[in-house]
Amino acid sequence: MSAAHQLVVLIDPVARRIDGESVRIAKDVLCAGAQAKICWPEGPQEFAKALARRGGRRTVVVGDDQALLRAVTTLYRERELDRGALALVPVGSADSLELARTLGVPLGAVAAARAALEGTGRRLDLLVDDSDQVVLGALRVPAPHPVRARPAPPTVWGAARSVLRSLVRAPAPVSAAVAHRLRVEADGVLLSDLDRPVAGVSVASADGLAQVVVHGRTGERTRAAARAVTISGPVGGFRYRADQIVAGPVRTRTWTVRADAWELVLPT
Known part of the structure; x- marks a missing residue:
């Protein structure tokens, strides 16, 4: 019987909840x-154990973008990403499945399950x-959201919401007051x-290279393709958004492309 x-x-x-x-x-x-072994992990440790015991079986993750990211991250750190393809059956809210949509995974449970059975890596x-x-x-790495005057002093929750709003917005021409000071290599x-x-700065991997775009304050863009990109900020650091996760602040960070590092099952 084949791994598929x-x-x-x-x-x-x-996803169950x-x-x-x-x-x-x-x-x-x-x-x-297919002959399927169903696992119901309750936490990261059980999830990792189930992955470690998969043997030669095709791995199917039923969950949202973060579940897929958890699987790939675990296998990458264990240096086992090359041991077979992964498949995803997306289950979750619409905003938690943006990555699945971008990758070309069917969003319906039936269509995605059939793709996991019959698709190609x-x-x-x-x-x-x-x-x-x-x-x-x-x-x-979007520009910080500008601070506006308010009739009352800002609360902790209000400040947090302001940061999150700035992180979900695409880079756009802005004034100097809300621009980033970043070193990009x-x-x-x-x-x-x-x-x-x-x-702001945006980075995505394609064709084995990092596609880097530096967005200027007046709409101009500087583009480059590279194997590695390093972004550094001022003393206070910068925040960034990767796969819907907000991270930072960090003073400097380097991202390196791993070409053809993993295999995802998609409809044939």
């Missing part, structure tokens, strides 16, 4: 089409930073320095 017809199915606990019916449908379709790149964190999609070539404020 021997599955280990990891069902994320968040959010949409138990889609989880049940996915499980029924997968079990009807496609090699994809990874971005890996110097803290061993993995990025499957794109990362963005692509394979050692300087694209921007701290003395030239920018509106």
